[in-house]
Amino acid sequence: MPEITRDEVAHLATLARIDLSDAELDHLAPQLSVILDSVASISEVASADVPPTSHPLPLTNVFREDVVVPGLTAEQALAGAPESEQQRFSVPRILGDEQ
Amino acid sequence: MSAQTVDLLSFEETLEKYDPALGLEVHVELSTLTKMFCGCPTEFGAEPNTQVCPTCLGLPGAMPVVNRKAVEGAIRIGLALNCQIADWCRFARKNYFYPDMPKNFQTSQYDEPIAFEGWMDVALEGEDGEPETFRVVIERAHMEEDTGKTLHVGGATGRIHGADYSLVDYNRAGIPLIEIVTKPIRGAGERAPEVAKAYVAQLRELIVALGVSDARMDQGSIRADVNLSLAPRGSNVLGTRTETKNVNSLRSVERAVRYEMRRHAAVLSSGGSILQETRHWHEDTGITTSGREKSDAEDYRYFPEPDLVPVAPSREWVEELRGTLPENPTQKRARLQAEWGFSDLEMRDTVGAGALLLIERTVAAGTAPQAARKWWLGEMARRANETGTEIDALGVTPEQVAAVQALVDAGTLNDKLARQVFDGLLAGEGTPDEIVAARGLAIVSDEGALSAAVDHAIAANPDVADKIRDGKVAAAGALIGAVMKEMRGQADAARVRELILEKLA
Ligand SMILES: [Zn+2]
Numbered sequence: 001m002p003e004i005t006r007d008e009v010a011h012l013a014t015l016a017r018i019d020l021s022d023a024e025l026d027h028l029a030p031q032l033s034v035i036l037d038s039v040a041s042i043s044e045v046a047s048a049d050v051p052p053t054s055h056p057l058p059l060t061n062v063f064r065e066d067v068v069v070p071g072l073t074a075e076q077a078l079a080g081a082p083e084s085e086q087q088r089f090s091v092p093r094i095l096g097d098e099q
Numbered sequence: 100m101s102a103q104t105v106d107l108l109s110f111e112e113t114l115e116k117y118d119p120a121l122g123l124e125v126h127v128e129l130s131t132l133t134k135m136f137c138g139c140p141t142e143f144g145a146e147p148n149t150q151v152c153p154t155c156l157g158l159p160g161a162m163p164v165v166n167r168k169a170v171e172g173a174i175r176i177g178l179a180l181n182c183q184i185a186d187w188c189r190f191a192r193k194n195y196f197y198p199d200m201p202k203n204f205q206t207s208q209y210d211e212p213i214a215f216e217g218w219m220d221v222a223l224e225g226e227d228g229e230p231e232t233f234r235v236v237i238e239r240a241h242m243e244e245d246t247g248k249t250l251h252v253g254g255a256t257g258r259i260h261g262a263d264y265s266l267v268d269y270n271r272a273g274i275p276l277i278e279i280v281t282k283p284i285r286g287a288g289e290r291a292p293e294v295a296k297a298y299v300a301q302l303r304e305l306i307v308a309l310g311v312s313d314a315r316m317d318q319g320s321i322r323a324d325v326n327l328s329l330a331p332r333g334s335n336v337l338g339t340r341t342e343t344k345n346v347n348s349l350r351s352v353e354r355a356v357r358y359e360m361r362r363h364a365a366v367l368s369s370g371g372s373i374l375q376e377t378r379h380w381h382e383d384t385g386i387t388t389s390g391r392e393k394s395d396a397e398d399y400r401y402f403p404e405p406d407l408v409p410v411a412p413s414r415e416w417v418e419e420l421r422g423t424l425p426e427n428p429t430q431k432r433a434r435l436q437a438e439w440g441f442s443d444l445e446m447r448d449t450v451g452a453g454a455l456l457l458i459e460r461t462v463a464a465g466t467a468p469q470a471a472r473k474w475w476l477g478e479m480a481r482r483a484n485e486t487g488t489e490i491d492a493l494g495v496t497p498e499q500v501a502a503v504q505a506l507v508d509a510g511t512l513n514d515k516l517a518r519q520v521f522d523g524l525l526a527g528e529g530t531p532d533e534i535v536a537a538r539g540l541a542i543v544s545d546e547g548a549l550s551a552a553v554d555h556a557i558a559a560n561p562d563v564a565d566k567i568r569d570g571k572v573a574a575a576g577a578l579i580g581a582v583m584k585e586m587r588g589q590a591d592a593a594r595v596r597e598l599i600l601e602k603l604a
Contacts, residue, residue: 015194015398015400017196054189054402054403054404054405055403055405055408055409057408059408060187060408060409060410060411061408061409061410061411061412062164062165062407063164063165063166064138064164064165064166065167065168066131066132066133066166066167066168066169067138068132068133068138068139068140069133069137069138069139069152070138071138071139071150071151071152071153071155072151072152072153072156073149074146074147074148074149074151077148077151077156078148080158085252085266086147086250087146087148087268088147088148088250088266088267088268089148089198089266089267089268089269090265090266090267091198091264091265091266091267092264092265093263093264093265
């Protein structure tokens, strides 16, 4: 059964930009292992005639036509932004990613 | 990144020691009316954040739906590149944190691209001037969405908690993109920079012919990333590669490949090793600098997009789209050369200047091929060169060139006056006819005025007139010049010559 290590959880937390303390890592790593185990047990039930799926409905080719639909005004779009300037979303400096 | 002096090996020495392997990733922004997953418009240059909705802003609960026209565009590009089209494929989430993607993931395709295993024969000029082709193998073409545009404000203070911040416009976020990836291109040797440029040029031509994108490098609707690695000559061992981004003109594709080959060679031959990283191309200085290193930050954790159902193009649909493909560019070039009666050299210059489609449209609008070639490769190429733009971004359309040439053919304008009409066109003064009228450019066809000007010129230059009377017809040039001056250029030089010779016969 897959066991997720504390280091892996720390790595995932970094990727997801979640700041976890040592105590939280100690607490969460075993919990996540249990969850993974539970999910893995599904593959024991699935036999060869059950294909893997990424969607609950057996649909394909759901398309829209290339027709413009009115969206939001800039004012509406920016309404939820903590900060804006020049009709643009203002975001903190992007660290370590100089262009 | 700090600017450093970088050692480069000479191109010759680079080739003595190493074999290059190239990989090209070209992103094409489709010219659909709406975005990939929502109905927002895609017009270039709109006011910031006026072409957005909950879906492309990644607001909670918004659901994407695939644009059929974009899938068609992807399939047609795939078919034109001799690819196989997937029976069934999915979108995937590419997870990363960068504010140009409000969802914190880009909807892309991962291991199930819509098109795969294709090729394109790239036309090169052989050593003896004979045409030669180099086959570039296409690994895949997949569908994804463009990102927003970021504006960085404030100077670098060197401190993390400085006053610097960025402003984001999401109008471009979600515009359909097709990413076309080649397999490693090997065996090109000294021609690697040329192959890279020719591939992107020909791909661009193909995209334009398909009508799926305006493929403007200067506006970013087609963008190239150049992957390069070197192997010790004859070793067949692929070295570490770098990925150079921001290569936004055909000329830069060639220069960037050449530069990275020489830089890698200098590092490797002095015992160093190449860092696998993203590099940025600088158009002005012609160098690349280090960007972010490939690291944990690029662990994208792809997984199938749960909000979209798979795309499973029926074979009937694929064949229907195959029926809409334009003529293959290589065959088309051969056909046009025959139709236009261009020499190999003229044809090569035409293609090299990126004027093929412009001349085709000008001819379609009624201009003789040689006249069309003369305007685009002469006057327009000169103006583009002066202003540092591409010839098709100059602002003069093939239809306008045809209208001006029609005025020349009708005897209303000579070439010199025609050039003033182009000045007027670029200054937005209206149609060629309006400009001729407003600027008073038409050739004077009043024989009386012309005859009087010829008489003046003869009277003012009696010695020249005597020479012509003695049969030295070549001397007429001096009198033609004098007449044209009096007529302010607005005379038909051939008619002036006729009049001079008649009067001095
Ligand atoms: Zn939208």
